Each structure stands twice: as C-alpha cells, then as structure tokens.
Amino acid sequence: MENFLPIPKGLSYEAAAMATDAVNTNWHCMKERARINPHDNVLLIGAGGGVGIHGVQVAKAFGARVIAMDVSDEKLELAKKWGADEVVHVKRETDLVAAVKKLTDGRGVDAAIDYVGHAQTFQVAYDSLTTSGRAVVIGVGKGDIHIPTRPLMLTERIVTGSRHSTRTELIETMEVMARGLIQPVIGMRKHFTEVESIFDAIVDEKLLGRGALTYE
Template sequence: MMQAGEGAMRAMVVKKWGEPFALEERPDPDPGPGEAVLKVRAAGVGLTLVTMRTGVFGGEAPRVMGHELGGDIVAVGEGVTNVKPGDRCAVYFYLNCGHCRWCHGGRETLCENHGGYVGVHVDGGYADYVVLPAGNFLPIPDALDYESAAIAADAVNTNWHCMRERAQITPHDDVLLIGAGGGVGVHGIQVAKAFGARVIAADISDEKLDYAKQWGADEVINVRAVDDIAEAARKLTDGKGVEASVDYVGAPETFGAAITALTKAGCAVVIGAKPGNVEVNPIDLLIGEKIVTGSRHSTRTELMETMEMMAKGAIRSAIGKRVHFTEVETLFEDLQAETLLGRGGLTYDD
C-alpha cells in the first residue's frame, strides 16, 4: 500500500469522467477563509457514485470523489467558529447557499443557488484529507462511530426525509420498497420499521431479499419471479394495496408499479431515477386522492436527527463489504455487477 510523503496525502482520482480511479499523491490541503480540513476516518460507497462517475451530474475532472464521510477536523480557516480541530464530524454533501428562500424555509436541497455536490463539483473524501466549507461539517454524537456517521450522511438520512416528510409513514401503514436489497434500501427498511410500518421488500434476487429480511423486511417479492409487482404487493395486503411505496430504482416500470400498488390516499415516492416516462391515470389519482412525488436527500437538521437515531441504536449501518479506500474500485465493480449487498464501506489508516 502506497504511503504518502511528508506534507502529502493519497487520493483516489478520476482523471476523466467514466474512467477508473487512479491512486495519486497530492499536497495536504490547507483551509481558506470559511473552510475546514477533515482527516477522513471512514467513508461509504453506493450506486449513486457509479452514476456520478459517468459525468452526468456535471462537474470537472480530474476529481477526487466521495461524499459519505466521517472523520476528525484537523485545521480551520479564518472566520470559522462552528468547528475546531479535534471535532468528530460527518459531511453534508450538498453545496447550498444558506440564504435563499428554500434554505431559510427548511428545504435546502431545493436551493436556488445550488453549487453542486461534494465529490463532483469539489473534491471529496476518497483521500486522506478533504477541505470543504466549514458549514458542511456536522458534529457526530459521542455514541456513534465514524463509519455509521458516514453511512448516515446519505444512505440513512435520505430515507429519513423521504419517509417522514414525503411519504409521511405511520404505524398502521403497509410500505412497499422497490430495490430494498441495495445500499439505500436496506436502511429504508429500518427507517420504515422505526415508524412502525409493515415492510414489503422487492428486489431482483433471492440473495438480496434474504438480506432484506435480515434487516427487518416482513414480506418479500422477487421481481424476476412475478409478472406484476403491484399485483404481488396487493396479494400480500389482502387486495388492499400499500399506503406508501418508495422506488429506489426509478425506472418507468418500477415507478409505475409503485403507483399502481397504492391503496386509497397512498403516496408513491421516487428516490432513484432512470430515463423514461411513466403513465399515470389522473382519474385514479383523483378518485383515490393518491400522491405521486419525489424525495431529494435531506436537510442538515435531518442528518443530525438521523445520527442521533443511530447513536441510540434504532437504526444500524448495513455494510456488505469493506475495503481500504485505495481499493475503492473493487466496490464500484461490485455495484456495477449488482452483487454488493447493502452499502460499501471504506477504511482508512489509524
């Protein structure tokens, strides 16, 4: 394993969008005014990063990727008061302005002056250190480890926002999760269960569904073994349908099934997204007062709430495989092959 020289760090760099990672030595970062430097202790890897690396999210390469991060603040720039060296912090990866009507209104993911994402539009944390605006660092609760904080910063808080604010899940609900065996989905199972719901997990293989059961799914649907996902969900609810459905895949056929599976006053939420259009019957929405909506990441406050929930043991990080951050390419290969169960985890030197 390569060790960086004095005053230098290791970084996994995408030299051009679409290319594999390359290990490089770079100078240790110095914080500018309003910035802080984090020594990375743990990171998460999920399917969104595979999409990000294609270049579809924009941003310029070469780029150090990685946005699910936990670590220690080691330096701060002029004017920084919210963090100090020694603080344990997770990263909020949206680069928002903090002063538009959406940021002030508690919906900062809709920021009018959105500056992009950590690991896409600025360098991220698949490196020994990362420098970011100090406001993007949030404190990790004392009882929470670095890895869980890193996973909270996308895989868990995305579900927290989706299920509490968008789907508004309650204890009497049946909830269908499509893509439940993936890195976000298995955490969605836990969040839905924390709200008291009965969870129906749908995915492409028995292996993924067995994994979903391990994390609390009550019923499962192998989408490759049924002709109609929505009909299968209705059979598991005595013909009623589900009060909420969350589609982590976002393909036209999966989101169409998420909508069709709804009962009266049900809510279908899309988190993942793929190209294509979905046909919706407006009469069905009208008569049943059904809701079709999207859900985008979370606010800083929701990330802090998520970490507190994990610190109390209500939700646990589901890591399917761990490698050193210099071997991150192997996790991307697993994600592309659809063989990774749960989230990928990256380890760092002590």
C-alpha cells in the same frame, strides 16, 4: 463551519458516513415525503440495494409493515434480516401488483418508495397504492412516467420525488443511529486505494449494502 456537525458519542465513523447518505436520505423521504405512520403498509422497490436496505430499517423505526421487493434471493434475504415483514421476488411473480395486493388483503399499500427509478418500477409503485396512497421516487433511472388524470383524481393518490435531506434531519438520524435503532449495512470494506473493487462489485451487482472506504 455552519455545515459541520459533531458525531454523537457512540457512533462510529462508518455509521456517521452512512448517516449522511443512505440513512438520512430515507429519513427525509419517509418523514416528509411518504409521511409514514405506525402500522402503514409500505412497499420498498429495490429494498436490497445500498439505499433500500437502510430504508427497511427506517420504515420499521417509523412503525410500518414493510413489503420488500427485489430481483434476487440474496437481496430479499438481506431485507428480511433487517426487518422486512414480507418479500416479493420480481423474477418469480408474473403480476407484481397482484402479489402486493395479496399481501395487503386486496387493499394496497399506504406508501410505495421506488429506489430504482425506472418507468416500469414506478408503475408498480403507483398501481400498488391504496386510496390516498403516496408514491415516492427516490432512484434515478430511465424512462418517463405517465399517469392518467382521472384515476389520480378519484383515488387522491400523491406522487412526489425525494432528493436528500436537511441539516436538522441529519441530526435526528445520527441520534437515532447512536441509540442503535438503525444500523449501517456495510457489504464491503476496502482501503481507499482499492476503491475500484467496490465500483466493480456495484456494476456486477454483487455488493449487498453499502461499501466503506478507510484511510488507515
């Protein structure tokens, strides 16, 4: 029973479900791993995905300036809807790092969060950092990362992963959501007997936000 938590007044079951996963994962990442501060420039790679879109809101709640990066107009429009300050379209830029640097007056970002987790996306995250910037891998993708040690030492950049969260952070997350500061982004609602349709939408990259299953 020690792992059960009451849902705060005013928080729906759907919102509570999102709190335990998409929102809380971001809360831990940005609070403890990326250590977001007000006015930080933060790059979110894969910002239009189910976890990334909630990351946009969490980063804004921490007072950051958010640069959203993704592969489609639909996902980037969704990111802007939920607070992204700038967007970078992966398929329309020949040099993604240069595009990010241009949006930060050549400085680079204070933190970059990779929701994709591929070797290529991590490299963009790492190369987009300013001095003492933090790169956080939150997605599970493919490939190995390689970091030259001398530039790492000279720039004092930090590279880390972020897996999930703590009980205390979940309490914080639900309280913030109950106050309406972060909203669940639900792209599909289906009865649990139609769960395959949600998986199909994920595979076809047609699901914007998270999918929600109901039992009623």
